[in-house]
Amino acid sequence: MSSSNNNEHIFEHQRLDRILQIIEDRENAITQQSSKIKQEVVEFRKNFWDDITINLEEMDDVIETQESIKQQSSVLAQKERHYGKNYQRLKQLQRLKSQPYFGRVDFKDATESDENQIYIGTSSLMDEEGSDFYIYDWRAPISSIYYDYAPGPVEYETEEEFVKGEMTLKRQFVIRQGKMKGIFDTAVTIVDELLQESLSQSANATMKSIVATIQQEQNRIIRHQGSKILVVQGAAGSGKTAAALQRIAYLLYHHRSSLQANQVLLLSPNDIFSSYISNVLPELGEEPVNQQTFYNFLIKGLESNLKVETPFEQMELLLIGEDKQQKENAVKFFTSIQFMKDIQSYLSFINKDGLQFRHIRFRNELLISKEEINTYFHELPKSMKLSNKIEKIQRWLLQKIKEIQVKEIAANWVQDQMELLKKEDYMEAYHEAEAEEEESSIQDEELILRKKIVYKAFAPLTKSIKQNRFVHTLRMYTKLFNQWAPLDRENEWKTYSKYVLCDLQQNKLPWEHAVAYRFFKGEIIGHDVDQPTRLIVIDEAQDYTPFQFAYLQHVYPYGRMTLLGDINQSIYSYASKDNPIQEQADSKDIERIVLTKSYRSTKPITDFTTYFAPSNEGISAFERHGTLPSVIQLPEESNYKNALLEMIETRKKEGHETIAVICKSMQECKKYKKLLDEDVEINLVRTNTKEYQHGVVFIPVYLAKGIEFDAVIIPDASETNYHTEKDRYLFYTACTRAMHDLTTVFMDKPSPFIKEIPKERYSFRTIFERN
Numbered sequence: 001m002s003s004s005n006n007n008e009h010i011f012e013h014q015r016l017d018r019i020l021q022i023i024e025d026r027e028n029a030i031t032q033q034s035s036k037i038k039q040e041v042v043e044f045r046k047n048f049w050d051d052i053t054i055n056l057e058e059m060d061d062v063i064e065t066q067e068s069i070k071q072q073s074s075v076l077a078q079k080e081r082h083y084g085k086n087y088q089r090l091k092q093l094q095r096l097k098s099q100p101y102f103g104r105v106d107f108k109d110a111t112e113s114d115e116n117q118i119y120i121g122t123s124s125l126m127d128e129e130g131s132d133f134y135i136y137d138w139r140a141p142i143s144s145i146y147y148d149y150a151p152g153p154v155e156y157e158t159e160e161e162f163v164k165g166e167m168t169l170k171r172q173f174v175i176r177q178g179k180m181k182g183i184f185d186t187a188v189t190i191v192d193e194l195l196q197e198s199l200s201q202s203a204n205a206t207m208k209s210i211v212a213t214i215q216q217e218q219n220r221i222i223r224h225q226g227s228k229i230l231v232v233q234g235a236a237g238s239g240k241t242a243a244a245l246q247r248i249a250y251l252l253y254h255h256r257s258s259l260q261a262n263q264v265l266l267l268s269p270n271d272i273f274s275s276y277i278s279n280v281l282p283e284l285g286e287e288p289v290n291q292q293t294f295y296n297f298l299i300k301g302l303e304s305n306l307k308v309e310t311p312f313e314q315m316e317l318l319l320i321g322e323d324k325q326q327k328e329n330a331v332k333f334f335t336s337i338q339f340m341k342d343i344q345s346y347l348s349f350i351n352k353d354g355l356q357f358r359h360i361r362f363r364n365e366l367l368i369s370k371e372e373i374n375t376y377f378h379e380l381p382k383s384m385k386l387s388n389k390i391e392k393i394q395r396w397l398l399q400k401i402k403e404i405q406v407k408e409i410a411a412n413w414v415q416d417q418m419e420l421l422k423k424e425d426y427m428e429a430y431h432e433a434e435a436e437e438e439e440s441s442i443q444d445e446e447l448i449l450r451k452k453i454v455y456k457a458f459a460p461l462t463k464s465i466k467q468n469r470f471v472h473t474l475r476m477y478t479k480l481f482n483q484w485a486p487l488d489r490e491n492e493w494k495t496y497s498k499y500v501l502c503d504l505q506q507n508k509l510p511w512e513h514a515v516a517y518r519f520f521k522g523e524i525i526g527h528d529v530d531q532p533t534r535l536i537v538i539d540e541a542q543d544y545t546p547f548q549f550a551y552l553q554h555v556y557p558y559g560r561m562t563l564l565g566d567i568n569q570s571i572y573s574y575a576s577k578d579n580p581i582q583e584q585a586d587s588k589d590i591e592r593i594v595l596t597k598s599y600r601s602t603k604p605i606t607d608f609t610t611y612f613a614p615s616n617e618g619i620s621a622f623e624r625h626g627t628l629p630s631v632i633q634l635p636e637e638s639n640y641k642n643a644l645l646e647m648i649e650t651r652k653k654e655g656h657e658t659i660a661v662i663c664k665s666m667q668e669c670k671k672y673k674k675l676l677d678e679d680v681e682i683n684l685v686r687t688n689t690k691e692y693q694h695g696v697v698f699i700p701v702y703l704a705k706g707i708e709f710d711a712v713i714i715p716d717a718s719e720t721n722y723h724t725e726k727d728r729y730l731f732y733t734a735c736t737r738a739m740h741d742l743t744t745v746f747m748d749k750p751s752p753f754i755k756e757i758p759k760e761r762y763s764f765r766t767i768f769e770r771n
C-alpha cells in the first residue's frame with residue numbers, strides 16, 4: 001500500500017470515528033431533551049385545567065374561555081409534535097450509527113475554486129449551525145453524481161439549475177455496525193465488488209434497500225420526474241421492484257409538502273410479495289405506503305356476499321380446468337378495451353331506459369316502491385350523468401325517510417319498544433330534556449325517547465340508502481348478458497355470456513369480471529376509491545389486462561403512475577397483448593425505460609434462462625460466478641420421492657437458506673406434498689399465505705412471482721408439463737427466481753425449452769435409483 005493510500009485510510013478511519021462520536025452526542029442530547037419534553041407533557045396534561053379560568057356567565061366570557069382552552073391545547077400539541085419529531089430523528093440517528101455513509105465524491109463546481117467532499121448516506125447529518133453537511137442524503141440533488149458518473153466532468157440538476165463541475169474522486173465504503181470494513185476508490189460508475197458482495201448473500205425473508213449500489217439505469221427510474229406515466233420493462237431480476245421502492249422513497253423526500261405516504265398506492269401481485277418488500281421503506285426512514293393486492297383493492301367496492309374468484313383460482317382453471325380453452329377465450333373477451341366500451345354503451349342505454357331499483361321497506365312494510373323511485377329517476381334531466389342522478393335520488397330518499405320518521409314517532413311499535421327500555425334510558429332522557437328546557441315535562445322526555453327509538457330503528461335503512469343499496473347494480477350487470485348485446489357481435493356475446501350468467505346466478509363473479517363490474521357499478525353510484533391517491537405504482541404490471549389499466553386511469557385521472565413489468569413473465573398470457581409494458585406508439589404522457597441487466601441470478605443461471613426467454617427484449621447477465629444449472633433425468637423406474645428429498649438435503653448442506661420447489665400449479669404442489677408428507681414436513685405456500693418464509697417451500701409459480709430464493713428446484717420440467725407457448729412464460733418465470741442454484745428435473749422427455757439451450761450451458765446427469 002502506498003503511503004498516500006495509507007494516509008487516506010487513516011483519514012477516513014478518523015473521520016468515521018469523529019462522525020460516530022457526533023452521532024452519539026446528538027443521540028444523547030435528543031434523548032435527554034425528549035425525556036424532558038415527555039415529563040413536561042405529562043405535567044401539562046395533569047395541570048391542563050389549572051391555567052384556565054372557566055367563566056360561562058356572559059357570551060364574552062364564553063368566548064374568552066374557549067380561547068384560553070384553544071391556546072392551552074395548541075401549546076400541548078406543539079410539545080407533542082416536538083416529541084414526535086425527536087423520536088423520528090432518534091430513529092434516523094440509530095440507523096446512521098450502523099452505517100453513517102457508503103460513498104464519497106469530491107466535487108469541484110465549475111464556477112468555484114474550492115473542492116467539496118460529499119459523503120453520502122441513507123439520511124443527512126448537518127453540523128450544529130446547520131450550514132454544512134457531514135452527510136448528504138442519497139436523494140439530495142448532488143448525490144445523483146455518485147450514481148451517474150465515474151470521476152471526470154459531471155453535472156446534476158437542482159430545482160433551479162443545472163450544476164456543472166468535475167468529480168475528482170469517487171470512493172465507496174463498507175461500514176457495518178459502525179466499523180470500517182473496506183474502502184474502494186473507483187473509476188467505474190459503481191465498483192463491482194460491492195455489488196458482488198451484496199448479490200452473493202443469501203436471499204432474505206425481506207427485501208433490502210439498495211441505496212449503496214444503485215446502478216445508473218436504475219437511478220434514472222428512481223429520479224424520473226417527467227411524464228405522467230413511467231413504464232419500466234425490465235428483465236427478470238433487473239431490480240424493478242428494488243428501484244420502484246427507492247423511487248417512492250425519493251419522491252416522498254422531494255415532495256414532502258405535497259406527497260404523503262398515504263397518497264401512494266402500491267399494487268403488488270400477492271400477499272407474500274407484500275410481506276417480502278414491507279421492510280424497504282421503513283429501512284429508508286419512510287412511512288409505509290398504502291400497499292395492497294389488486295384483488296383486495298377491487299373487492300373493497302363490491303358486495304360483501306359476492307364470491308369473487310381470485311386471480312389464482314382463475315389461473316388454476318386456465319391451467320388444469322376441463323374447459324380451459326373456453327375459459328381462456330372468455331377471459332380474453334371480457335378483459336379487452338372493447339368490453340369496456342360495450343359497458344359504456346349499455347350504461348347509456350340504461351340511462352335512458354331506466355335502472356333496476358329495490359323497494360324500500362321498513363319493518364316489512366313497503367315505504368317507497370321501486371316504481372316510485374323509477375318515476376323520480378325519469379323526471380330528472382336526461383342529460384344528467386348517471387352517478388349525479390343517483391346522488392339526487394339518494395338525497396330525495398333521505399328526505400322522504402326523514403318525513404316518514406317524524407310520522408313514525410307516534411306509532412304503536414314505538415310505544416311497545418318504550419316499555420322495554422331500561423331505567424338508565426329514562427334517566428338519560430330526563431337529563432336531555434332538562435338541558436333543553438329547565439321546566440321539562442314527562443311528555444318532553446317521552447318525545448325524546450320515542451325519537452331515539454325511531455332513529456335507531458331507521459339507522460340501518462338510512463345507512464343502506466347512503467350506500468346506494470336502493471340501486472340493484474348486480475341485477476343490471478346480469479341483464480347486460482341476458483337482455484342486451486352489442487348489435488355487431490350478438491352471437492359472440494351470447495356464447496361468452498353463458499358462462500358468466502351461470503356464475504352470477506350462484507352469486508359468483510369470475511376474476512375477469514371483477515374490474516368490469518367494479519367499473520360498471522362505479523359509473524352508476526360513483527367510484528368509491530381513496531381519492532387522495534396521487535401516485536400509483538404497479539409491480540408485475542405485465543399481468544394487468546388492458547381493461548384493468550384503463551380502469552385505474554379512469555378512477556385516478558390526476559394520479560401519476562409507475563408501471564413495472566417484464567413481458568417475458570406474462571404468466572397470464574391474455575394480458576400480454578396491448579399491455580402498456582409493450583412498446584407503445586409515442587405519447588407525451590408515457591416514458592418507457594428498459595432495464596436489461598439481470599442482477600438476481602448468477603451468470604450461468606441468467607445465460608441458461610435467456611435461451612428460452614419468450615421475447616427478444618434484451619437480457620444481459622451481471623458477472624457473478626456460480627455453478628452451472630443442473631438438468632436431471634429420473635428414469636421412470638426410479639424412486640422419485642427419494643431423489644427429490646435428496647436434492648433438497650444436498651442444497652441445504654450446501655448452505656442455501658431458502659429453497660423453493662416451484663410447481664406449475666397448486667395441484668402439482670399438492671401432489672408432491674402428498675408424496676413427501678409422511679417423511680418430511682412440507683411447507684406449502686398457498687394463496688392466503690401472508691408471509692415469506694425461510695427454509696424449504698413448495699410454491700406454485702404464480703405465487704413465486706416477484707420473489708427470489710437461494711436455490712430453486714423445478715420438480716417436473718418434462719415435456720408433458722411445459723410445452724406450449726403459454727408454458728414458456730411460466731417456465732421462464734419459475735427458473736428466474738433462482739439466485740445461486742437452479743435444478744430442473746424431468747422423467748420421460750425434457751421440456752422443449754431445455755432443448756433450446758446449448759448443452760455446455762448446464763450440467764446433465766441421470767439418477768438411477770430403483771424403487
Ligand SMILES: Nc1ncnc2c1ncn2[C@@H]1O[C@H](COP(=O)(O)OP(=O)(O)OP(=O)(O)O)[C@@H](O)[C@H]1O
Nearest residue numbers: 210213214215236237238239240241242599600706
Ligand atoms: N443495484 C442493486 N444493488 C444491489 N442489489 C440489487 C441491485 N439491483 C437489483 N438488486 C437485487 O437483485 C434482486 C432482484 O431485484 P428485483 O426483485 O427488484 O428485480 P425485478 O426486476 O423486480 O425482478 P422480477 O421481475 O424477476 O421479479 C434483488 O435481490 C435485488 O436486491
